[in-house]
Amino acid sequence: MDGTVLIADDDRTIRTVLTQAMTRAGMQVHATSSLTTLMRWVSEGRGDLVITDVAMPDGNGLEMIPRIAELRPELPVIVISAQNTIMTAIRASEAEAWDYLPKPFDLPHLMHRSALALEESRKRRRTALGSEATTENASAPQAPAAQRDASEAVTLAGRSPEMQALYQSIARVMNTDIPVLITGESGTGKSRVARAVHGLSQRNAAGFQILDPALPGDRQQEDHLLSELRGGTLVIDEPGEYSPEEQLKLNRFLDRFTRTESSEPRLITTSQQDLNLLLANGHMRADLYYRLKGAELHVPTLVQRMSDIRILAEEFLRSDDLDDQGPGVGRSNGVARAFSPDAEQLLCQHSWPGNVRELKNTIRQLVAVSTRPVISADDVRSLLSGASAGSVAVPGSYTSQMIGNVSPGSGGAHGLMSGASDGQTDDGNLSDSVQKHLRRYFDLHQDSLPAPGLYQRILKEMEIPLFEIALEATRGNQARCAELLGINRNTLRKKLTTLDIHVTRGRKLM
Numbered sequence: 001m002d003g004t005v006l007i008a009d010d011d012r013t014i015r016t017v018l019t020q021a022m023t024r025a026g027m028q029v030h031a032t033s034s035l036t037t038l039m040r041w042v043s044e045g046r047g048d049l050v051i052t053d054v055a056m057p058d059g060n061g062l063e064m065i066p067r068i069a070e071l072r073p074e075l076p077v078i079v080i081s082a083q084n085t086i087m088t089a090i091r092a093s094e095a096e097a098w099d100y101l102p103k104p105f106d107l108p109h110l111m112h113r114s115a116l117a118l119e120e121s122r123k124r125r126r127t128a129l130g131s132e133a134t135t136e137n138a139s140a141p142q143a144p145a146a147q148r149d150a151s152e153a154v155t156l157a158g159r160s161p162e163m164q165a166l167y168q169s170i171a172r173v174m175n176t177d178i179p180v181l182i183t184g185e186s187g188t189g190k191s192r193v194a195r196a197v198h199g200l201s202q203r204n205a206a207g208f209q210i211l212d213p214a215l216p217g218d219r220q221q222e223d224h225l226l227s228e229l230r231g232g233t234l235v236i237d238e239p240g241e242y243s244p245e246e247q248l249k250l251n252r253f254l255d256r257f258t259r260t261e262s263s264e265p266r267l268i269t270t271s272q273q274d275l276n277l278l279l280a281n282g283h284m285r286a287d288l289y290y291r292l293k294g295a296e297l298h299v300p301t302l303v304q305r306m307s308d309i310r311i312l313a314e315e316f317l318r319s320d321d322l323d324d325q326g327p328g329v330g331r332s333n334g335v336a337r338a339f340s341p342d343a344e345q346l347l348c349q350h351s352w353p354g355n356v357r358e359l360k361n362t363i364r365q366l367v368a369v370s371t372r373p374v375i376s377a378d379d380v381r382s383l384l385s386g387a388s389a390g391s392v393a394v395p396g397s398y399t400s401q402m403i404g405n406v407s408p409g410s411g412g413a414h415g416l417m418s419g420a421s422d423g424q425t426d427d428g429n430l431s432d433s434v435q436k437h438l439r440r441y442f443d444l445h446q447d448s449l450p451a452p453g454l455y456q457r458i459l460k461e462m463e464i465p466l467f468e469i470a471l472e473a474t475r476g477n478q479a480r481c482a483e484l485l486g487i488n489r490n491t492l493r494k495k496l497t498t499l500d501i502h503v504t505r506g507r508k509l510m
Contacts, residue, residue: 093171179294187357206232342377
């Protein structure tokens, strides 16, 4: 590689490593710890590529990019930063940086990107020399990037490489008009990503709506929703679960935006399912599929971003709406809670099959049951052992029927309520059966108490078989299931997501 690279970073080690690597690769390098020096070099016409940090002693590297573009429109800028949050990625994109790499970066990858940037620089210079008009146009000052307060938008937590890739993808698509498909397993945070795409975009002042499969009930309600969503964002959750009739109705509803609205809403789809497979199997209308299928953002599972667990756990611990019950839930008598080092280590070692949602619920329970300002390893161990094993391990053959150890397909409510260890069945009503088995469960612990979080475990083990059997009876029809249970459909869908119950239409659930 040939060319001259200007490096601005206040970390001497990074300057040394980059200088040595690029010099060995055949490039000339000028390195500095000052943005003032960097801008002097740029104004003097030096360099074919700029690599700059963001937080510098004498300024912000991102804020220099528009000035560099004004002085040297052919000069590409690669941003490197330890401030590797979604806002850094967004601002680097808005400033039209050639590339953004979070620290710690992979040196071979940076070298590869630098080689491509140098080639781009050569092409820009040739274009500039060949067309005066192009030069004048490129030299025009860039319009200032939209200013957003991160506190006013839904932000995402995590600094893992997987999340950095997601941040950069969000930055590329957030201000386009193309549909966005957000995929990922249950509990990974797809809805949060959808809100971030909207909240960080130029549409953030307009409406944001997650569409219920029932859709507006009449023309007047449709007109109201059309008005609210003008220029905003419409989120369609799990379209693969829509019946053929609901898909047709949705398609016709979306047609109204095209026919009547001058500023259509951005369409965002969230799905655990493969829409390509649904289309191939005839479970999704082709016209709806092509309307929703756009730029894809994949949200990684928590096990794929284990380095983010500590960051997420601390965020949930500080959150005022930890369990959507209002402010102060993450506090104890006004004192902010914290994790002991051993407690953090246990959290980071857990597999988290329920992803971010499971982690958040676990932190919520830890806050609820802990009696000390610092959550200990014993608190975490007790709760996680109860969640993974279903109960505290105690002697006896009754463990397969204990509270918290009923899995889908193991008999549901019947297995919990009537599976006594002596093979006898309970002839009383449901309340009597619950009381008998709870008393037996407490007796098995003798002088000790069950693991903390018993209330939530009991509710979960009651709800899972109830919802599964109700869905089985209604053959996966969520509207009929909600009616059967006496709850609205939004509540049902939220429960199914929270309990990680997968719905299959038209056949008995396994």
